[in-house]
Amino acid sequence: MATKATRLKQAAAAIAIPQNREQVAAAIAEIGALNRELARTQADMNDTLARVKEEFETIAEPRRQRISALTQGVQIWCEANRDALTNGGKVKSAQLTTGEIGWRTRPPSVRVTGAEAVLDLLRRLGLKRFIRQKEEVNKEAILNEPEAVAHVAGISISQGEDFIVTPFETELTEVA
Numbered sequence: 001m002a003t004k005a006t007r008l009k010q011a012a013a014a015i016a017i018p019q020n021r022e023q024v025a026a027a028i029a030e031i032g033a034l035n036r037e038l039a040r041t042q043a044d045m046n047d048t049l050a051r052v053k054e055e056f057e058t059i060a061e062p063r064r065q066r067i068s069a070l071t072q073g074v075q076i077w078c079e080a081n082r083d084a085l086t087n088g089g090k091v092k093s094a095q096l097t098t099g100e101i102g103w104r105t106r107p108p109s110v111r112v113t114g115a116e117a118v119l120d121l122l123r124r125l126g127l128k129r130f131i132r133q134k135e136e137v138n139k140e141a142i143l144n145e146p147e148a149v150a151h152v153a154g155i156s157i158s159q160g161e162d163f164i165v166t167p168f169e170t171e172l173t174e175v176a
Contacts, residue, residue: 032167074101 018024078085078094078101085094085101093102112118122130142149142157149155 028165028167031165032169035167036169 016027018027082103083089086092086103092104093100119131122128137155142155146157
């Protein structure tokens, strides 16, 4: 019994393919014109968004200030009554009729200013355990000597090619 071959249907490409140099030049010119129209459209959109954002920021600002003032007032009262709200420090939050307040301890963080001086001081004090030695593959060196690592599993060097269309454009110069 013969097996039936699977047929694949694919829609025909709906793009115009230039047939000569002049048509390619015309297509590139149209790409340039469309890119400029797209840039103008994007600029118009950003102008409109900026106006709308400014309008709503103006409306929102007094509300932000009022929220900040109310939050500061609530915090001051809660700090003054913290012992009662937290059952003598047994809990970190309290339920009120309209919401919850709470205190959260942030995790400790380290901030280093003058990193080179700190590293030097740690070395002189014999505290090298606080200095991180980071090892990583030197990709720049591999690109300089690809034949040296050609046999190393896990390293591959790839290079792609992009097709670029750049319509001719010029910038406006300001006339004094």
